[in-house]
Amino acid sequence: MATVMKEGLGLPLEKTLAYKLSQRDTTYDETGCYWGTKELTLKDQDPIKYEQFFSRLQSAVFAAREKARYVAASPGGREMGESVWALATAEGDTLAMSLGFISHCAAFPVSIKHMIDNDFEDNPGINDGDVFGTDDPLTSGAPHPGDTYTLVPIAVEGEVIAWACSVNHIMEAGAPQAGSWPVFTVDTFMDGFVFPPMKTGENLRQAKWWETLWMRRTRAGAMNILDDKMRLAGCSMIHGSIHEIAEEYGVEYYKQACKEIIEESRRMILDNMRSTLIPGRYEGSCFRISMLKGQQTIWKHADKNEMLHVHTMFSQDEKGGIVFDTEGSSRWGYHGFNGYPGGSDVGLYLGITTTFAHSCKASAGVNMNVESIYHEGSIYNPDTEFAACANIWAQSMQMQCLSSSAIHRNFFMRGYLEEAFAPEDSWDGVQGSGVLEDGTPYGFTNFEWVGGGAMGAYPFKDGTPCTWAQHTQLCNVGNSEEFEYLIPPLHHLGRKLEPGYCGHGKYRGGVGQSSVHWMQETGQRLGITRGGSATSMTTFLSSGMNGGYPAPGVITVTALNTNIPDLIKADGDTPTTAGEVLAYAAKGKLTGDITSWKYDPPEQSMGDNDLWANAAGASGGWGDPLERENSSVVEDIRIGQLPEDFAKTMYGVVATKDEDGMVTMDEAATKQEQDALYASRKADSKPAVEWWKEQKAKVESHTIREELLEMYRSSTSFAGYDKHYRNFWQLDDDFEI
Amino acid sequence: MEVVDKGLLQQLVEGQISDIDVDEMRRMTKKDPERFWTYLDILQEKVTWDNKILMRLNDHLYIVMNGTERIVKCDCGHEYGDYRVNWKLHTDIRTRDTQDSMEQVYYPAAAAPDPEWMELREFYCPGCTAQLAVEIVPPGYPLIFESFPDLDRFYREMMDKPLADESPDWFKDKTADFLAAL
Ligand SMILES: [Zn+2]
Numbered sequence: 031m032a033t034v035m036k037e038g039l040g041l042p043l044e045k046t047l048a049y050k051l052s053q054r055d056t057t058y059d060e061t062g063c064y065w066g067t068k069e070l071t072l073k074d075q076d077p078i079k080y081e082q083f084f085s086r087l088q089s090a091v092f093a094a095r096e097k098a099r100y101v102a103a104s105p106g107g108r109e110m111g112e113s114v115w116a117l118a119t120a121e122g123d124t125l126a127m128s129l130g131f132i133s134h135c136a137a138f139p140v141s142i143k144h145m146i147d148n149d150f151e152d153n154p155g156i157n158d159g160d161v162f163g164t165d166d167p168l169t170s171g172a173p174h175p176g177d178t179y180t181l182v183p184i185a186v187e188g189e190v191i192a193w194a195c196s197v198n199h200i201m202e203a204g205a206p207q208a209g210s211w212p213v214f215t216v217d218t219f220m221d222g223f224v225f226p227p228m229k230t231g232e233n234l235r236q237a238k239w240w241e242t243l244w245m246r247r248t249r250a251g252a253m254n255i256l257d258d259k260m261r262l263a264g265c266s267m268i269h270g271s272i273h274e275i276a277e278e279y280g281v282e283y284y285k286q287a288c289k290e291i292i293e294e295s296r297r298m299i300l301d302n303m304r305s306t307l308i309p310g311r312y313e314g315s316c317f318r319i320s321m322l323k324g325q326q327t328i329w330k331h332a333d334k335n336e337m338l339h340v341h342t343m344f345s346q347d348e349k350g351g352i353v354f355d356t357e358g359s360s361r362w363g364y365h366g367f368n369g370y371p372g373g374s375d376v377g378l379y380l381g382i383t384t385t386f387a388h389s390c391k392a393s394a395g396v397n398m399n400v401e402s403i404y405h406e407g408s409i410y411n412p413d414t415e416f417a418a419c420a421n422i423w424a425q426s427m428q429m430q431c432l433s434s435s436a437i438h439r440n441f442f443m444r445g446y447l448e449e450a451f452a453p454e455d456s457w458d459g460v461q462g463s464g465v466l467e468d469g470t471p472y473g474f475t476n477f478e479w480v481g482g483g484a485m486g487a488y489p490f491k492d493g494t495p496c497t498w499a500q501h502t503q504l505c506n507v508g509n510s511e512e513f514e515y516l517i518p519p520l521h522h523l524g525r526k527l528e529p530g531y532c533g534h535g536k537y538r539g540g541v542g543q544s545s546v547h548w549m550q551e552t553g554q555r556l557g558i559t560r561g562g563s564a565t566s567m568t569t570f571l572s573s574g575m576n577g578g579y580p581a582p583g584v585i586t587v588t589a590l591n592t593n594i595p596d597l598i599k600a601d602g603d604t605p606t607t608a609g610e611v612l613a614y615a616a617k618g619k620l621t622g623d624i625t626s627w628k629y630d631p632p633e634q635s636m637g638d639n640d641l642w643a644n645a646a647g648a649s650g651g652w653g654d655p656l657e658r659e660n661s662s663v664v665e666d667i668r669i670g671q672l673p674e675d676f677a678k679t680m681y682g683v684v685a686t687k688d689e690d691g692m693v694t695m696d697e698a699a700t701k702q703e704q705d706a707l708y709a710s711r712k713a714d715s716k717p718a719v720e721w722w723k724e725q726k727a728k729v730e731s732h733t734i735r736e737e738l739l740e741m742y743r744s745s746t747s748f749a750g751y752d753k754h755y756r757n758f759w760q761l762d763d764d765f766e767i
Numbered sequence: 768m769e770v771v772d773k774g775l776l777q778q779l780v781e782g783q784i785s786d787i788d789v790d791e792m793r794r795m796t797k798k799d800p801e802r803f804w805t806y807l808d809i810l811q812e813k814v815t816w817d818n819k820i821l822m823r824l825n826d827h828l829y830i831v832m833n834g835t836e837r838i839v840k841c842d843c844g845h846e847y848g849d850y851r852v853n854w855k856l857h858t859d860i861r862t863r864d865t866q867d868s869m870e871q872v873y874y875p876a877a878a879a880p881d882p883e884w885m886e887l888r889e890f891y892c893p894g895c896t897a898q899l900a901v902e903i904v905p906p907g908y909p910l911i912f913e914s915f916p917d918l919d920r921f922y923r924e925m926m927d928k929p930l931a932d933e934s935p936d937w938f939k940d941k942t943a944d945f946l947a948a949l
Contacts, residue, residue, distance in 0.1 A: 304924075304925060305797070305798055305800065305925070306798055308822075308916045308917075308921050308925070309916070309917040309920045309921055309924070309925075310914065310915050310916035310917045310921075310938075311912075311915045311917075311940070312913065312914055312915070313911050313912045313913060313915075314911070314913075315904065315908075315911055317885070317904070317905065319884070337884065337905060350924070350925075389796045389797065436914075439913065439914055442823070443822055443823055443824065443914065443916065444802070444803055444806070445776065445802040445803050445805065445806030445807075445823075446798055446802060447779050447780065448779060448789050448792040448793050449793065489782075489826070490779055490780075490781075490782040490783075490784060490789075491782065491789075528875070529874075530874030530875060531874060531875065531878055534872065536826070537782070566877060566878050566879070566880070566881075567880060567881040567884055567885065568880055568881075568884070568885055568903065569880055569885075569903045572902055572903055572904050572908075572911060573900065573901070573902055573911050573913055574900065574901035574902075576825045576826040576827075576899070576900065577825075577826060577827075577890075577897065577898040577899050577900055577901065578901065579872055579873070579901050580901065580903060582873050582878035582879070582880075583878070583880070585875070585877045585878055587877065608875075608877065609874075609875035609877065612875065612876070612877055613875075626877045628881045645877075645878070648878070652826075653826045654826065654897050654898040654899075655898070656898065657826075657897070673874065676874045679871045679872075680871065680872060680874070708896050711859075711861060711889070711891050711896050711898070712859075712891075712896060714861045715859035715860055715861040715889070715891055716859060716860060716861075717859055717860075717893070718855060718856045718857060718858050718859065718860050718890075718910075719856065719949060721860045721862075722856065722946070722949070723949070725906070725907065728906065728907060729907045734905070734906050734907045735883070735884070737884075738884070738905045738906065738907065741905065742907065754909065755909060757942075757943035757946070758909035758910070758942070758943070758946065759909065760943075760946050760947060760949075
């Protein structure tokens with residue numbers, strides 16, 4: 031049979047990327063196996079060789095991360111877990127990943143498919159050692175332009191057999207609002223330096239103009255170039271390793287073994303799901319405020335406040351894989367909180383990858399076991415190509431925790447309590463820009479409260495502070511001095527746990543952490559905003575675990591024109607957490623213009639001795655707080671993690687702490703207080719049916735604030751949620767919501 | 768560790784287990800499928816009533832057999848009716864919708880949700896007053912149906928022990944029917 035050649039490429043048709051992509055999909059649709067791989071022939075014939083082969087691939091990506099981040103990098107990439115390197119197949123399916131951001135395996139196939147579908151093979155050509163980059167949510171699967179990708183094709187005799195892939199979170203994205211998660215962004219044109227997949231270099235070397243673009247289009251050009259070099263250095267290492275491995279094992283073995291690896295892990299991940307989940311329907315919801323009214327007068331269509339609704343249904347397909355339907359989530363809007371399906375999957379996969387890709391090869395096998403449904407027109411799938419996505423993480427982190435929450439409820443129901451906890455991942459980033467005294471402009475992001483937060487409570491034990499980050503195994507809040515060095519005017523006046531700040535319960539969530547940033551030598555100007563998950567207007571998720579309270583949202587406190595210099599002169603006693611800033615202000619000790627924000631503050635222009643205090647990373651509780659052991663409450667008071675007055679209102683524990691730190695509980699008063707708390711439950715509650723009738727009347731008479739009615743109108747514009755909402759309140763079809 | 772024995776699981780259920788044992792359990796390459804049965808044994812021994820537990824839903828709530836019905840029941844004995852109806856509709860509800868009442872359950876005060884936008888709902892068992900669930904949502908938000916397991920499918924496919932009274936009807940959400948009848 032004559033070889034069919036692909037015109038112009040000088041390659042047999044079956045060696046082209048376009049052919050491989052379509053064959054992968056056709057064979058999967060026909061057989062339900064990756065590339066139709068029903069038998070793991072190489073594994074069965076010589077398992078030792080097969081495992082050695084895989085460990086070579088795995089070592090290549092591990093080594094890439096461990097070396098590249100010391101070649102060059104901003105602190106997020108080097109010190110914290112804000113990066114990942116991966117090896118993917120020719121079609122973009124992940125084979126092996128380093129530590130770090132592993133859910134980005136959802137994005138690589140989107141970028142690579144975009145390049146293939148748009149004939150990049152023909153123009154500009156996809157050749158061995160080319161360098162491609164992207165951060166565009168629509169075309170590349172990037173969640174937002176802060177997450178920047180480098181992709182390097184690996185080709186043998188003209189045939190692309192693999193891609194070396196990398197992503198890291200850069201320090202500044204070049205939007206009108208400085209930082210890496212702009213809040214005020216009307217459309218994609220205000221998201222910053224957005225670039226669809228493009229060839230930026232050849233022979234493992236970036237073009238000179240590429241550096242110039244970073245310098246001209248972002249405010250932290252030097253840092254972003256360091257990160258670019260870091261990503262490419264790692265990809266180059268993978269490129270070299272894969273050429274060696276392919277030569278040693280032979281290209282045919284390489285290609286077949288890769289198919290088997292993904293098929294094998296698809297089966298094992300499915301098995302992990304089936305053996306720990308319970309088929310059913312698990313509903314979840316959460317909310318995120320977008321408070322933009324009055325922040326500008328130019329873009330009238332964006333001048334509004336919106337409560338964003340995230341509504342999800344977690345269920346199983348007939349094989350036992352996960353189906354995650356987001357119907358009822360708000361429509362997209364003129365704000366930065368939207369995303370496209372690829373980037374939404376990067377969010378959703380955070381919990382799913384880390385939970386189920388264990389005891390097996392962590393590969394694209396996970397992708398085939400998850401069906402995500404993002405309805406057209408929603409915040410996860412805008413029916414426009416111009417939606418802004420700069421701050422999708424501000425709600426997608428919550429969205430994905432709704433899937434984790436369903437998973438952890440399943441663990442509890444099935445008896446695998448050791449794996450169950452309240453998964454909430456509140457985070458905060460302080461970002462901005464300024465001009466130093468000498469005229470040097472700069473932009474920045476402080477990642478500390480992105481790098482790690484608290485574990486939620488388990489059904490048998492309290493959560494622990496500062497010990498996890500859903501997006502990486504490398505939970506790390508970074509180094510105070512390094513952030514101070516890179517962000518000239520911000521100094522830590524305090525950086526520690528915020529007492530009492532968690533979701534409470536029989537077992538409480540890990541308490542969150544707080545920083546007080548003190549401005550010094552602010553130069554010609556300094557403007558600060560935040561990018562982060564739910565503000566304290568809402569909680570992180572809507573449902574607590576089994577009677578526990580969900581994690582509180584992020585606290586932001588600003589204090590302008592303060593008397594901090596006087597306090598330092600007097601006795602050096604200054605506030606060290608956001609809570610303390612407010613407490614010192616209430617006592618009259620701290621003076622100035624002090625604001626506690628329930629929503630993202632507009633940019634704050636800051637000068638010397640102003641404070642920006644934030645608290646984030648709190649996690650949720652588990653179970654009824656009145657079932658908490660009194661001794662645990664007393665211990666929390668003793669270690670300074672629970673104020674005495676709050677211990678009384680929350681847990682009914684009456685205790686005092688003396689000057690030596692000894693805590694004494696008054697048994698009789700505690701018993702009395704707890705009885706009173708139970709009595710108030712009886713006195714202040716009503717039967718649900720009665721409650722329902724009253725609420726229905728409220729819904730029918732529209733006695734709900736206008737922004738919330740708008741939210742319900744947005745969600746009920748999707749047919750399935752409309753039915754759900756009308757069914758619950760028993761509303762006629764013609765009732766106008 | 769390949770199987771978690773009853774004694775150890777009991778410690779886990781009671782919150783009296785050591786961190787070392789928990790770590791051992793987490794390191795199991797494969798979870799022990801028989802765990803579900805051991806779990807039900809332990810739970811059945813804990814409750815004071817005789818209905819057969821089909822599944823644990825919550826710290827206090829179970830789906831149990833009650834004659835030919837599958838109902839939700841609290842460990843205190845209070846019955847919530849058909850498990851296909853969101854059990855929250857059979858609880859007592861307290862709503863916190865003021866700054867003061869929110870500050871009683873969130874600390875520091877700046878962390879309390881905003882009562883101008885959100886309300887906090889606590890769900891209590893009418894029998895024992897245990898707090899079974901908490902929701903923080905805007906007013907007018909439907910109650911969240913947290914967990915509606917497909918028992919037939921789970922018992923048949925995952926546990927290889929089909930329930931005797933299998934029927935496609937068992938996995939139909941009856942919440943709206945219940946509300947329509949009010
Ligand atoms: Zn009860």
